Amino acid sequence: MAGHSHWANISAKKGVIDKKRGKLFGKLSRAIIVAAQSGGGDPTTNLRLRYAIDKAKKASMPKDNIDRAVKKGCGEAGGENYEELLYEGYGAAGVAVLCDILTENRNRTAGEIRKIFEVHNGNLGATGCVAWMFDRKGQFLVPVEGNDEEALFEIAVEAGAEDVREAGDSFEILCDPDLFDAVNAALEERGIETTSSDITRVPANTVELDATDGMKVLKLIDALEDQDDIQNVIANFNISDDIMEELAESM
Structure with a gap:
């Protein structure tokens, strides 16, 4: 479906904007804290921590901030206890939305997120209402400019990528989560830089949005991403490049 602004590509572009909001480092710190709490403070043996640190480095998060978050996770600097949750809901046009949550107060978070959905033409659903529409995958985004698709395909597939x-x-590379490290290593070995690399959820099917519903969904996503407890938002929609350009001018 070349020529369309896939959610993966939209999300990567929005990530650049999120840096300007001043909230990204806080979210990244929280992810590092939880990773260290669950598997220890050594990224060589704790893959989840390594991925969280790599993501923070790609966002230009200072080393002192990263080290401080690791220490908090290990209980060395006033550790904080976060609960991991997955909230599910619907946006305009029936778009399925998943929110990865790290919170110290689930009741407060649930109320705030429910309100965001209601204000932006959506509704927070029950557990399991949309998660089945997504597959857990390792995902890499590589800029089209400066990269050959055929060569990239060969490198990625040889390392275990599915597609x-x-x-x-961007070129989107998908793999089994268990092979994320192998694909990542293969790309790094060839000097191929990624704009995004993560273990995430990928929609099995997507909803094509027009300008009206596209604006509603993008405003919902923006509001959800602006909520402090939400680490990541995933949705199953596409917007054509023409409509995306039109929306960009009005947002």
Whole structure:
């Protein structure tokens, strides 16, 4: 589906904007704290921590912030206890939305997120209402510019990737979560830089949105991502490049 702004590509572009909001480092710190709490403070033996640290480094998070978050997770600097939750709901046009949550107060978080959905033409659903529409995958985004699709496909598949496909101005590489490290290592060995690399959920099917519903869904996503306890938002929609350009001018 080349020529469309896939959610993966939209999400990566929005990540650049999120840095300007001043909240990204707080979310990244929270992810590092939880990773260290669950598997220890050594990224060589705690893959989840290594991925969280790598993501923080890609976002240019200072080393002192990273080290401080690791220490908090290990209980060395006033550790904080967070609960991991997955909230599910619907946006305009029936778009399925998943929210990865890290919170110290689930009741407060649930109320705030429910309100966000209601204000933006959606509704928070019950557990399991949309999660079945997504598959857990390792996902990498590589810029189209400066990279050859055929060569990238060969490198990725040889390392265990399932698919390489064009998504707007990026190539999207998908793999089994267990092979994330192998694919990541293969890309690094060849000097191929990624704009995004994560273990996430990928929609099995997508909803094509027009300008009206596209605006409603993007405003919902923006509001959810602005909520402090939400680490990541995933949704199953596509917006054509023409409509995306139109929306960008009005947002």
